[in-house]
Amino acid sequence: MEITFEHVTHSYDANSPLANLGLNDVSLTIADKKFTAIVGQTGSGKSTLVRHINALLKPTSGTINVGGRVIDSETNNKNLKSLRKKVGMVFQFPESQLFEETVEKDIMFGPMNFGFDASDAKKAANEMIQLVGLDESYLDKSPFDLSGGQMRRVAIAGVLASRPETIILDEPTAGLDPVGRHEIMELFKELQNQGRTIILITHNMDDVANYADEMAVMNQGKLVAQGLPSVVFNNQQLIKDDLLTLPKSAQFAQALSQKGFKFEKLPITIDELGTEIKQQVNGDNSE
Template sequence: MAITFKNVTHVYQPGGPLEYEGLTNVSFEIPDGCFTAIIGQTGSGKSTLVQHINALLKPTSGTIKIGERIITSETKNKHLKPLRQQVGMVFQLPEQQLFAETVLDDISFGPQNFGMTQQQAQKTAYQMLDLVRLPASVASKSPFDLSGGQMRRVAIAGVLASQPTVLILDEPTAGLDPQGHQELMDLFYQLNQQGTTIILISHQMEDVARYAQQVLVMDQAHLIRDDQPQAIFNDRAFLQAHNLLEPESTQFARQLAQKGFKFNKLPITEEQLAQQLIPQLGGHYG
């Protein structure tokens, strides 16, 4: 599903002494099936933005279009259940979303809430366990008896069990070891290749550079840039002005350039770095 924001503003605590804008006149479009990353400093409006996509928050002004559904300040919650099935959200520390007595009950809760029979929901739950690389034997266990990494996977499986067409990920790999991080990012990439629209909030610029096709940059409740990763990460002045880091591959390439290596454009991923560097070292890439 394509996602369009048009002049969206969200005001927290309107009319009160602590009133402030979480979003200010934000407009953009995410194409259907895109892998989009949202970056920016803490407090810039990233989480506020994505919570509008499944209508956990509604705009104070402006309009949001998700597929064919329009969301405004007047939209009633009772009309939003179909949208929330289509738009899944994995919060920061998703293991805090767990609540059921067993892993099976936790994963199958969402599908049953959206109309699946218990038998169908449990079959889906086992499929999701396999998808997130957990053994079927954990289904009967309490999710709170699992390791932190396993709990994270159970929470993600619970979101995926409702088979969303849009998946929002708010720092989904925070705190995981490198292997767990890579396995989950590979899963999200696989889902995107199968047609799921992925929206990733991340401070990991390597992930943004490697996976994203579109990058939205937030700063103080404003959308200040909507561009491709290559253009953003090759714009050093822009990154410095907004306190954003370059990917490690780009930083390394800059150091190499000072030592005489040539780059027709600064690489932003390890693959791009190797492609340009290996021939200069007398080797062959690929």
């Protein structure tokens, strides 16, 4: 489902001497069934932005339209269950939210809270534990007997079990090793391929380059850029102003530029970089 922000401002501690803007007149469209990355420095407004999507925060002014459901400053907390069922959020270090005595009960908690009966919730737990790469034997274990990476997967399974249409990921791979990060990102890309909308908050620009269809850059509560990653990462002003870090492939391409290589635009993935180098080396050999 499409998500649209129209002139959204959010003030923390509004009407007090401590008031400060978390969002400042943000207008943004997040496309349906796309993989969108939200990036920016710490404190730029990324988390504040996405917490408006399922009304964990309400705008001070402006509106958010989530698949036809409008959220504004007057939205109350009644009747939000249907919205929050459609929009699942995986918080940073989601394993800290585990609390049940077994993995199965932890995964079942979300679906049952949204009205699933016990049989359907149990079925969802069985399906989701396998989807996140763990076998059924984990369902009977205590989540606190698992490794950190396994706990992360269980927490993600708990969000997925309610079958949300949109999944918000707030630094979902923080603290994972490269193999674990790759497996988790591949899972979310597969979920997008199955028809979900994926929204990723991350500081890892390689994940943005490799997985995102679109990206948005936040700075001091404002949206400063939005578009295809290949375009945004070639916005030299953002780099100059230190509002954006380049993926490793683009950084390497910049280093190669100092040694005579010429790039019409910076390649942002390893495959793009390899293709560019191969073409230039073969071109040199043919002269």
